[in-house]
Every structure is written in structure tokens, then in C-alpha cells.
Amino acid sequence: MLNEWKKEASAADERDPLAAYQREFYFPEHVRVYLDGNSLGLLSHRAEAAVQQALEEWKTKAIGGWGDASPPWFHQAEQLGASAAALVGSLPHETIIAGSITSNLHQLLHTFYRPGAKRRKIVMEAGAFPTDHYAVTSLLRSCNQEDALVLVYPDEHHILHEEDIEAAVTDETALVLLPSVLYRTGQRLNMKQLTKHASDAGAVIGWDLAHSFGVMPHELHELEADFAVWCTYKYANSGPGGTAGLFVHEKHHHLTPALAGWFGSDKDVQFDMEETFTPAAGAGAFQQGTPPILSTAPLLGSLEMLLEAGIERIRAKSLQLTTLLRRGITLLPEEETKDLRIITPAEGTGGHLAVTHPYAAGICEALKKEGIIPDYREPNIIRLAPSPLTTSAADIVFTVETLHDILKKETYLQYKNERGSIA
């Protein structure tokens, strides 16, 4: 069985239309397989060149770069937003590259949350990423609505059921905030069904695309999602703290940003330096201060690669690799894998596979020793993200064989079973 699986893997690599991209990335010394691109994507030569160009422009043009850098710094956020629109399925002016997930969440939550006497609840998943929890609870605190939070819990197998989310949305729900893909388990939610359900119930729905931006296609405009946020340093390889993105549906472009700043101004009047704010016509209105040009530069290179590779082909390869990984793990001998559990649902897989094991932290350390970089999450989760541009099917074979060896020899016992890597 394993032999057949290996043959299938090598056939997949031979037919892979995205194979050449792997050579465009830097792999740290001693790293053979990098499965942590859902936490921090690798640096590509193109992203590096884009940063060098930005530095050169600063060096040679100084203040002139706002008007004649390529693209002009003054328009970089809008231009990149229009390019990124293809990855989120938005109109060009519905997307802007700005801020961080956290700052964009605050901006959009404060803008969209308008509690009424009856309709004032916010529905989110109990396992949401901490920053999403903090943003929502601090918003509710600032509006004296601490009791308006409704959390939806997963079942005992870590699965979050769409029906449970739907049941939590009532005529008292003002806003629903959900992830496209759950950051721990890799479960993909049905965005179409949930967006429709929330909208039909009269609630605003916002999506956190942290774990799907750059690895899955989206249809934000078509679905009539109200708003969305995402970061670009995970599957979009923009580097640590790389500038994030946000989407606001066209139907909401009349809204005044709750947390206004001068870079959200209509560009024609921004330098009139008026005391009253004239917001830009599109999603650009939700920017705040001067855009971080140097932290955005890598995205110029990496976005070009994502668009060239094509998000449909990226998703197809991602599914092929996670399926291969799932099958490989399932084919290992029962006695060695009895404590290992794949918790990502087969019918709803995002970009990564999550497995649990009582010695998860030790297994991660043992994998790293062999040049494989996984991701550890408390208390017992190993996340394995085969980023499509930086991972091959042969890498998956090596990973499964190495994992098998670690489980068979119990080498994880040599490592302390405690906190692994950060973030």
C-alpha cells in the first residue's frame, strides 16, 4: 500500500504545474521540508528584490518616492489592494492592503457594530484566535455590552458544526465574526452557507481569512460578505509583520470609518489638510496612518507569484498535498499510530492538516531534528501546512516516513514534551 502511495506521489510531482516555484524560495540551512508556512511563509527571491528596490528608491528618491517610486508609495496600498482583489474575489476598490489583522478588526468591528435595544449580540467561535477574542471583548467593553458575546463551541472531536453556528444566530444577533479556516484544526467553514444565513437573519458578517488568504480562492463580493480581514505573512509570504488586508463590500462604502485617519482620505483632498475628514470612495477609507512601505514591499514580489501561479491551481495542489499526507499517515501501522489522531475533517480541509498526540511537542522537536519544520499548538496539536509553492509531494513522503520512524523508535521521548515554537 505504501509503495503505491509513493508512486502516486512521484507521479504528482511530475505533473505539478507549480513545481518550479519551490526553487524561487530561500530555505534556511538544515531545513528540508518547511510545513510552517501557515505561521510564517518563506522568503522568495522576488520578495527580496522588491524590498531591495524599495530601499534603493528611498535612498535615491527620498521624499520623491511618494510620487515616483514604482508603484508610487502614495498609491501602493490601493494598487496592491486591487491586485489582491483577485485572491479574495472582490472588486478592486473593495480591498486595501493596510494595517494588521488586529488593527483592521478593531476598525471594522467598531464601524459595523451598531447595537440596538434588541439586536446587540456578537456571535463568534469559542476557539477563535486570541486576537479576535480580544478585539471583540474590548469592543463590547467600550460599548458597555459585555454580556452580548455568544460563543459557539466545537464538538468533542474538535469539529465546529455549521448548524451550531446557524442556531446561535437569531434576531438578537448584530454581528457574526468567523474564520474561513480554523487556525488550530485546519477545518474549513462553508462561507457561502454561513454568509447567507447571517445575512438572511439580518446580521452583519465579517470573515477572518488568515488561514485561507493565498491558499484558497474566495468570493467575497459574490457572497455579499460585509467585511473581511487577513494577514499576508502566512501563505502569502510577505515576511514577519507584513502589511495585512481588508475587504469592505461596495454596498457599505457610504459608512464612515469609526477609527478614521488621514490616509483614509479621498486622495484628491488629502493634502488640503482640512480638519474635517473626507473619506476615500472605497475600502481605502478604512486605512489609518502613513502606510508602512518597507513592510509592504515584500508583498509586491510574493503577490506577483501568487497571481502568476493562479489561486485555483494553488488550491488544487494544496488539496492534493493534504490528501496525500492524510493517506500516508493513515497507511502507517496501527500499533505505532494508535495515539495519533487527524482532527482536520476530510470534507472540510483548509490549507493544513492538524494531528493530535500526547507527545505532540516532543514529536515536533524530533521532526525538526530531521529538517522538517512543523508547528506546535498547545496542548497537543501538530499542524502540518504544505504551502503549495514551497512543498512537493516528495516532501510529504519524506515527512510521513520520518514521522513513522519517530513513532516507531519513540525518539520523541528524548525531548521535553513542552512548548515548541512560537506563533
Ligand SMILES: *Cc1c(COP(=O)(O)O)cnc(C)c1O
Ligand atoms: C495569524 C492570525 C492572526 C494574527 O493577527 P495579527 O494582527 O496579524 O497579529 C489573527 N487571527 C487569526 C485567525 C490568525 O490565524
